[in-house]
Amino acid sequence: MKKILFIEDESALQRAATQVLTEEGYRVYSALDGEAGINLAQKEIPDLILLDLILPKKDGFEVLEALKVDQATQKIPVIILSNLEGSSDVEKALGLGATTYLVKTNYRLNEVVEKIKNLLGN
Numbered sequence: 001m002k003k004i005l006f007i008e009d010e011s012a013l014q015r016a017a018t019q020v021l022t023e024e025g026y027r028v029y030s031a032l033d034g035e036a037g038i039n040l041a042q043k044e045i046p047d048l049i050l051l052d053l054i055l056p057k058k059d060g061f062e063v064l065e066a067l068k069v070d071q072a073t074q075k076i077p078v079i080i081l082s083n084l085e086g087s088s089d090v091e092k093a094l095g096l097g098a099t100t101y102l103v104k105t106n107y108r109l110n111e112v113v114e115k116i117k118n119l120l121g122n
Helices: 011-023 034-044 060-069 087-095 109-120
Strands: 003-007 027-031 048-051 078-082 100-103
Touching: 003 011, 003 034, 011 027, 011 109, 027 034, 034 048, 034 060, 048 060, 048 109, 060 078, 060 087, 078 087, 078 109, 087 100, 100 109
Parallel strands: 003 027, 003 048, 048 078, 078 100
Antiparallel strands: none
16 A cells, blocks of 8 residues: 655645545555654655645755655655745755645645556556
8 A cells, every 4th residue: 555645734635635545545644744744754654745835843845855865765756735836936846856846726636636646656
């Protein structure tokens, strides 16, 4: 069973995504802040990480940097799911190693799930 870590401080979105992804056959781990997200990523080594950029404790950019310097987590694909639409934010995230950048308002949950399936090859 593929493991997905969702680092997102908006609990309603966290619950909705967890439900949909669980129904699709994924095991979902949730973190509500950046620090918890890094710790969970290092402990569970998920197959994919969904990452918000605006987070308490450590923001998504800091999380991405921490994941990419750690040998254990640096190869995990990271999908940024954020409301930040500025091209500088997109460039920064992709420059730090994010696989894909999705703006929340432009994607419905089922479309995000399709992106995940494509990335994980199932």
